[in-house]
Amino acid sequence: MNTTALFIIILAYWVFLLHSKINHLEKLVNELRDKKRYVPLNEEEYVSTEELTVKDALQEASDETVALEADELQSSVKTFQDSHTPPEPSKVVSFISNYFTQGNLLVRIGGVILFFGLAFLVKYAAENSIISIQMRLLSIAMIAVVLIIIGWRLRDREGAYGEILQGLGIAMLYLVIYGASKFYALLSLDIAFALMLMVVLIGSVLAVMENALALALFSTAGGFLVPILTSSGDSSHIMLFSYYVLLNLGVFIVAWYRSWRLLNVVGFLFTFVIASVWGVLRYRSDLFSTTEPFLILYFLMYLTISILFTMKHPFRPKNFVDGTLVFGLPLVAFPLQVNLVHTMEYGESYSAIVLGTLYLMLFGLLRKKERTHLLSQSFLALSVVFYTIAIPYIFDADVSAALWSLESAAIIWIAIKQERAYARYFGEFLLLLSMVVYPESVNVYGITPTEYLGYIIVIAAALIASYLLDTHPKQLAKPERYLPKILLALSLILWFTSTPEQLIKGEMLYSHTLLFSLTIGALLLFVVTKWLNWKLLIHTLEGYLLLGMVFFFIMIADTLPHPHPFEGFGAMALGTFVFVNYIFLTHYDKVWKNTKQLHILSLWSIAIILMVELPYHARLLHMGESIILIAIIIAPLLLSIGLLIAKKYPSWVETYRREYQLWGVGGLVTVVMLWELGAFRLAPDFTMFTYMPIFNPLDLTQITGLGIIWYWIYRNADALSQQIKTVCYALLAFMATLLATVIFARAAHHFKDVDY
Incomplete structure (x- = not known):
């Protein structure tokens, strides 16, 4: 042995x-409780009437003083105990000490x-x-x-x-x-x-x-x-x-x-x-006929025992369900069943469906009784688990790790309900293990649809566990308080690891699949927040815009040397991304901490997208360098004009009119200034227009840009300090003077053939 x-x-x-x-100790304590306290003879029976009178008078005179002294003494004792009482030994130390000394x-x-x-x-x-x-x-x-x-x-x-x-x-x-x-x-x-x-x-x-x-x-x-x-x-x-x-x-x-x-x-x-x-x-498949009946009998025995435990146990909220049996039984028995039927066609899926149906029937039988309410919910969760994993088994996918993740989420749920720390630790460990094991167990050359379903199961389990832990912080140990955020982050990583692999099969660019994955995932999480009002998830969605812009820059890198974000499914991906972003801004207007900043960043993001896309079309039409340069700045110019002269904004942005006109347009104006400096170096090269000084697209665009800069300073004069206004007007005057010189130089270059 x-x-x-x-x-x-x-x-x-x-x-x-x-x-x-x-x-044994519990029995002794109960016996001690049943014993009556010894009550001494009342000495006052032997006190004379005169002595009683004196005693009562003294008692009344000293009541107030004694009460005050007693309160002070009690407070002092408590303070002394708090400062001198040693910490209680751990359960392990107590167990070892008692065992070897008693x-x-x-x-x-x-x-x-x-x-x-x-x-x-x-x-x-x-x-x-x-x-x-x-x-x-x-x-x-x-x-x-x-x-x-x-x-x-x-x-x-x-x-x-x-x-x-x-x-x-x-x-x-x-x-x-x-x-x-x-x-x-x-x-x-x-x-x-x-x-x-x-x-x-x-x-x-x-x-x-x-x-x-x-x-x-x-x-x-x-x-x-x-x-x-x-x-x-x-x-x-x-x-x-x-x-x-x-x-x-x-x-x-x-x-x-x-x-x-x-x-x-x-x-x-x-x-x-x-x-x-x-x-x-x-438990071998070649012994199926003589082994399966015993496995079924064992399973039914311990399933019944788990029900009896709940029904026979004293009615206490913390002891409704034996989580070890309720969730451990299917976790251990189902792999044994899979080992017995893996040689049979659809054996695993049929077994999962039978178990799901059994647990669903038990839920229906027990859900109406108060004593078994929590147990019935546990059976319902297990029913959903087995119905879920039956689908990938039909397609011969290995979802053992996915089953672990769902079981672990269920263990965490029941452990939180019953305030059992060690069961919760086990569920957390099993969940983290499954999140590592499952991606390693799937095909490294591509994720099949059934394997992707396994990813969805693991992600859902991680989100459930994250929600349960995040909404019960008082039960968590100090290191555990980071776990909800870690699980949420890992679930997002698994989502962006698996979902683009499925979308890329539709002949999309990888960057497009990332953006679509972000939008689809964010919408799903948005639905979850509508249902659960989960604050951690709500604030996580606050990073939607920034992550989307990261994917946008990846999109630009995919289309270099001539960036074309709208290529293929790009226009649809970016359009839905921007649309969903404004849905979030409207819905979480009073919830998010950085709503104002996100409105401004949204405006700048739209401008950046158009600044990258429009020059591509100018090149596609074989326009000259001047028109390509105008295509870069036309979107910020039009957005600035619209925001500055609009009398009324749409209702979902009207609240932030001031921020749009000051900071939003301010950022666009800064881009216009930088563009103006870059445009000064360019001579007119129009092929479709007859050149006329001032009245040509490039000069008019630059004049318009300077006019917008002046109007922005004028509209926001009350919000800008005198020093900032002085600097802005000085820059504007300098650039206007420089532009006048440049216009004269361009005319001389065109009409007199002088080098620009």
């Missing part, structure tokens, strides 16, 4: 003992050593004949019976020793029956299973009668350990599966009468995890 496994089992045994101790360690460790020793004794005796087989097994059986009897007599003793001895005896009986049947063939299968069923019933009845979790845990764990400790790899899988059915039947019987979560989890882990990892229970 693997030594590591032995240590794991011993650690599990320690946990069982700890539970027993807690149960109780009888010899009895605790001795029970474990005895069980393992007998287990190896049975195996050794099978290989080396020393005394007769019957005597060996009979001796162990007698020891087991004696331990049960002694444990029964000591059942009321402190420390749960009687319960442990009975559990050890039950486990030894499992060992004897299993060894006699498997190694020596002394018992037929029918007799062996009848005896095991009797032992299961005895252990279950004793555990329920004595309300002894330790007894149930030790007998159950011992029974599950028998085939693991004695496994030789050549036993019948039908016998092993049947043996585990009987053990789980005992867990089921106990669960019917007691809500012992730890016992349920132990049985679940041994049945689906430990036994499978150890190779005791083999």
